[in-house]
Amino acid sequence: MSETVETRGDDRRDLITGDTNQDGKTDVWVSDTDGDGKADLFQFDTDGDGNVDITLVDLDQDGTPDATVDGDGGHAPA
Numbered sequence: 001m002s003e004t005v006e007t008r009g010d011d012r013r014d015l016i017t018g019d020t021n022q023d024g025k026t027d028v029w030v031s032d033t034d035g036d037g038k039a040d041l042f043q044f045d046t047d048g049d050g051n052v053d054i055t056l057v058d059l060d061q062d063g064t065p066d067a068t069v070d071g072d073g074g075h076a077p078a
Helices: none
Strands: 013-018 028-032 041-044 054-057 067-070
Touching: none
Parallel strands: none
Antiparallel strands: 013 028, 028 041, 041 054, 054 067
């Protein structure tokens, strides 16, 4: 089970999703959780199994992660 990370809000909106290894499955999610249009939640599937392996959250949106955890951080993509 993944450690839960605090986000700026509860309204997740994916701003960018990507398939970086071109296998047809999303492996990068960049999300806004507070509705300001700026990314504050970053998630990565590093092994191609379709599940989030690493989550970073940038609470003050300064470009430096405030928390990094293994797993989805309690915020699984829809």
